[in-house]
Amino acid sequence: MKLNSAQLGKHLQGKLAAVYAVSGDDPLLCQEAADTIRSSARSQGFSERQVFHCDASFDWSLLYEAGASLSLFAEQRLIELRIPGGKPGDKGSSALIDYLARPAEDTLLLISLPKLDGSAQKTKWAKALIDNADAVFVQIWPVETAQLPHWISQRLAQTGLSASQDAVELIADRVEGNLLAAAQEIEKIKLLADGTPIDADYVLACVADSARFDVFGLIEACLNGDAVHALRMLDGLRGEGVEPLFLCAMLARELRLLSGLALQISQGTTPDRAFAAARPPVWDKRKPPLHKALQRHSAGRFNHFLLELQQVDAQVKGQAAGDPWSSLARLCLQLAGQRLLLEA
CATH class of the missing domain: 1.20.272.10 (Zinc Finger, Delta Prime; domain 3)
Incomplete structure (x- = not known):
């Protein structure tokens, strides 16, 4: 099943799936989606956690062993696979397909991936993931430049702040699409605001220029x-x-x-x-x-x-x-x- 980030929160209020995959290019949005899944898992008793970083030398038998072994400390556990290249290779593909066919009991598998394009989503392992009734594929879409002011306004509102349109657009201009920088600046404003109206002058006074000059x-x-x-x-x-x-x-x-x-x-x-x-x-x-x-x-x-x-x-x-x-x-x-x- 495919979900976007906006649908994820409602889904997590019910019974959790056996497998979740978070895929996207924006580090902040992917991190927050994964954090939301981890938080829901903890609240439902998944108190033990194992993390595997799957590079080219990763031993995929560890996934079999983790799925087959009994938990020592908790009745339910969370296993995380982080695949930064988005390509598990032949051994990884086989391991994932086998696991998805028989997910381990009392275990939640969380897979972190970069954005998978159309051709990558048609590979056998990706299709086994996306088409699996016990799995949820969370596609993280980037925030486009035109959408960034709205995203910043929503983020400010979530922290209990409101700002003038000029202030919002100034923050957007200064972070140049860097959502992580935008989130950090909003946190800084939250700490410093203390009831001060947030307008363009206030933003100029307290926001660092976080534009990425690369x-x-x-x-x-x-x-x-x-x-x-x-x-x-x-x-x-x-x-x-x-x-x-x-x-x-x-x-x-x-x-x-x-x-x-x-x-x-x-x-x-x-x-x-x-x-x-x-x-x-x-x-x-x-x-x-x-x-x-x-x-x-x-x-x-x-x-x-x-x-x-x-x-x-x-x-x-x-x-x-x-x-x-x-x-x-x-x-x-x-x-x-x-x-x-x-x-x-």
Whole structure:
């Protein structure tokens, strides 16, 4: 049975299933869903707990042993399997299928997974999990940017706080989609508010800038054509002391990928086939921003950007005149689709 996070709470008020799987990419939402299941299990007498981290070297016989052994300390127990890669492998698949066919008595199995895409959900072990009458598959969907202010308002209300719309939107802007950072800032406001009206000025006074200035965020902003955001990310990376040579290396890798994709597409290959042929293949989540960049620039243009990166490299090493950060800003603007005065 499939449930979303909103349906989970009501479901847990009744009899618990033998197996729960929580799947999603957002660490906060997945953690909270798993915590809710653990809390319900404790309240219903599952007082013993075993946790297994299932990496490539995990011995899946431990699952058989845990399911077959008698509990030493409690009548009911919770077994947790954490599969960070989302792929249990052949031995893990067989072990999970066997367990799901005969769940251990007086035992609740909680499986933590990253997001499983459509093809992953069609594998034998995933189908055995999703289609099992004794199992619940909890799909955690991300909070989209447009939904973030509403999510923050609800989160504030859960803590007994209310805020003006300007304050809510300011929090959303400063955390840039990082739900964990948003939750931490709300907790901070709760501690500091003490009856103070929560407006934009109050948020400015007490909320740290939790925006994630990471290199992948910079690249994604450039690919999406969001020049303003890209410059903000670049400035944040500079403020955090990131070396420009590291940025050059990461941008060069992306540009070489884009150049190869653009060349294949210009020769008649469909974008999906070009993405699949890339090494490593392009993830589904990355396809939309790459599509946007490929619609703006040709293979020759991406190769020109690579030459500009060589100039930045020379500037960092003192072998060419100019400021490397200014050159990086110019390159990011061009990659985002902005025409500069010298290009007009």
